Amino acid sequence: MPRGEAAYRLMPPPDTVNGPQVYRIGVLDVLSVRVFQEEELSFETLAVDAAGTINFPLVGEVQAAGKTPIELSDELEAGLGSRFIRNPQVVVGVVSSAGQRVTVDGSVAEPGVYEIAGNSSLLESIARAQGTTNVASEKEVIIFRMIDGQRYGALFDLRQIREGKAPDPEVLGGDRIVVGLSGVKSAYQDFLRAAPLLNVFTRF
Structure with a gap:
């Protein structure tokens, strides 16, 4: 499993990402739309409905979910x-x-699923779970991520990140974080059992 420099190459901190992170609009997201010199067609807030669409004046119903903001801008311009x-x-x-x-998941005070808005980091995600437990092994924290249809994992040392000795990696929607030795072992074994089905055994 990648650790150290190899882990950061796979899951870099925000300031080392080559170019902006591509965000795809989701259902119930709230958007802003500005049309140059067309105040009546500009909106500070425009909600994406549960079907993933927006209703835009003169254009009608437009599929927004799954598109990047730039792709949606292009479609509205065309319409x-x-x-x-x-x-x-x-x-x-x-x-x-x-x-x-x-x-x-793992050795945190409140394991669970948490919403993130925009970019987030490993430390911020751990804080959402109310921090690690007293028995957590903070030198063994895994981030699991789907990349181009393949499941990857990378190992990070939370102690070094807190002390400023290592960068704080970026966390993306859909990631799974597992903290602590016992949690890491369990998650890793779960991954190995699923790996033949996912055909990504060699990714670790």
Whole structure:
């Protein structure tokens, strides 16, 4: 399992990511939409419904969930530009995210599934679970993540991160964090049992 520099290459801290993290809009997210020089078509908040769509003036119902803000901007520009506005300029932003969740498990005070808005880090995610327990092995913390359809894991030392001796890795929606020796062993064994089905045994 990757640890040290290899772990950070797989799951880097936010300031070492090459380019901005690609965010895909989810159901019940709240967006902002601004159309240049078209105040009546600009909205500070516009909610994505449970079906993943928004209803936009002059364009109608548009699928938003699963698209990046840039992709949705392009689609709205195409819809507005086809008949109504010449060379429209649309900017879509995410005001709040409802669909990004991370699972924190193992030797933490309150294991569970927690919502995150935008970028988060390992320390922030552990704090959401009210910190580690007295018996936690903080030098063995795994982040599991699906990358291009494959399940990966990387091992981090929470003590070094707290002391500023190692970067705080970024945590993304869908990640699973397992803290402590007993939790790590259990999660790792669960992964190995599932690995033949996932065809990612060699990823560790």
